[in-house]
Amino acid sequence: MFESLSEKLESAFKSLKGEGRINELNVANTIKDIRRALVDADVNYKIAKEFTDRVKDKATGEKVINAISPGQLMVKIVKDELTELMGGEAEPFNTSGTPAVILIAGLQGSGKTTFSGKLANYLKTQKNKKPLLVAADIYRPAAIDQLKVLGEQVKVDVYSDPENKNAVDIAQKAIAFAKENGKNVVIIDTAGRLAVDEAMMTEVANIKQAVNPNEILFVVDSMTGQDAVNTAAAFNERLDFSGVVLTKLDGDTRGGAALSIKYTVNKPIKFISNGEKMDALDIFYPERLAQRILGMGDITSLVERAQAQFDEEEAKKLEKKIRKNQFDFEDFMQQIQQIKKMGNMKDLLGMIPGVGKQIKDLDIRDDAFKGIEAMIQSMTPQERSNPDLIDQSRKQRIAKGSGKKMEEVNAFLKQFDQMKQMMKMMNKMPMGMGKSLFGR
Known part of the structure; x- marks a missing residue:
């Protein structure tokens, strides 16, 4: 979403790095680059010019205080103006009346x-x-x-x-x-x-x-x-x-x-x-x-999507299982299904601050969990609820059933065990810091 515009705006802000103060001289090129980025994004030139004029008026002469760099200040001003350009606040949706x-x-x-x-x-x-x-x-x-x-x-x-x-x-x-x-x-x-x-x-x-x-x-x-x-x-x-x-x-x-x-x-x-x-x-x-x-990023929307998918009662049950070190493959599969319901995987990762530009060139498919699901589905109900049962012969059967190599099955089981240990450690943290990784 908006990859090209994001890249060009980031490039525009680079010219202010290392500056101690925003002034008419060092802001001019930045404003020009912002305007060009908006026009390239198919924004009408008149709108782009009015937008950058407002940014320039707000930015010129602003003192940089509290360890905020000119680049950071310009990002803040542009963010505020973009927000205003797109409407300022979310508008209510009227569903009053019957019907x-x-x-x-x-x-x-x-x-x-x-x-x-x-x-x-x-x-x-x-x-x-x-x-x-x-x-x-x-x-x-x-x-x-x-x-x-x-x-x-x-x-x-x-x-x-x-x-x-x-x-x-x-x-x-x-x-x-x-x-x-x-x-x-x-x-x-x-x-x-x-x-x-x-x-x-x-x-x-x-x-x-x-x-x-x-x-x-x-x-x-x-x-x-x-x-x-x-x-x-x-x-x-x-x-x-x-x-x-x-x-x-x-x-x-x-x-x-x-x-x-x-x-x-x-x-x-x-x-x-x-x-x-x-x-x-x-x-x-x-x-x-x-x-x-x-x-x-957009952590607020990410949290809201998670809250819409994760049931509070189920989260409490899961937390109890984690505390008792009883988290199993059935639980893991359930979490995967809930995560998939949250939306496009690359879009979700893009909501995490700093991650969007790191993954912009990566092809993150929505079926990223497909291999893991195949391995879990190739397990018996007993193996899913008790991972310790999985010995060498069972691994071979799981590999054959899921179309995976033995190395892939071994790597997945090792990662699952490491995740369980990490969950166990987090739930030992004081003052509620170790809430369940999923849903709480």
Whole structure:
């Protein structure tokens, strides 16, 4: 996410290293490099210039105190300005009313239908809502089928009426259905086009007028850069939407849409979407994204993802097992499954301060645990619960069953034993320092 922009901003700050004070002379080249980095990231030149002018005004003449270097001070100023450019603070999401109505709009191919499924899953699992997905795309049968597949994945009902060619009527009947069936959020997935056209705009505007939605979310493919911003402006003129959703951020290395869209349409980004998994959806926090762009990591989001996956009661049970040195392969497999649910592995590691730039050139695949899982799955239930049973002949069987070499099995068993010893040592630490490595 934003690798190219991050690299260029880091390079821009290097010119201030070793300086004792920020002044007009040494800040000029840095500002020029920052502006170039933003334009290369597909940020409109006017926005980039206004941004760097504000940074220059704040930075020039600032004294460096408390052992903060000019480079660190400039990073702080740029972080604050990036945060402000992207909206300042996370905006609330309105699901009041029974049912709350969420209208989803955007061009075809922007990830609109996938986002609808992700939003339903988020509201169901994180907010304890009872959502209903509505297939209001009357032109593309595949969109109805896709929404039904997504609904099955997240176990959310989908309202559709393939024979009805009136999108407004479908939306109104879906709301009536929701009221009759105890659904408290209705998510309406509208039709998209390959480009903005009058027929699409009129239809979605008519749906808006008919259902009076709590939220109108414009879904935009962040990989289209400045074109995404222009499309958002066109939609906003007709719909006056309440928020933006940026999709495909996992594939975007530039980030111009994320940096420009709030400035251009004066509407907040409310969600960001990464990947195809139904739980790969995050509330948009401008400051957290600014920190990640500048290589500061995002520990807060990492912790929140972990908390969403790790059950407190299970964590307590696990801690007791660790204290008794009873942590086994069943426990380890459970932790792997929970970690995998947290999202893309490279994205997770990028949230750790200082790690992002270290791994930017590494190919960290989502199946990184595949070999370990194969070895554990090749063990008998007795071997998983009692690792000490695994002798040479059992190792040979595990190696054959998992398609691994004996050296790999031996290395894994050794690493597992070392991890158990480390857990045991940590749980002997005073004042609660040795809480379980997982979940607490």
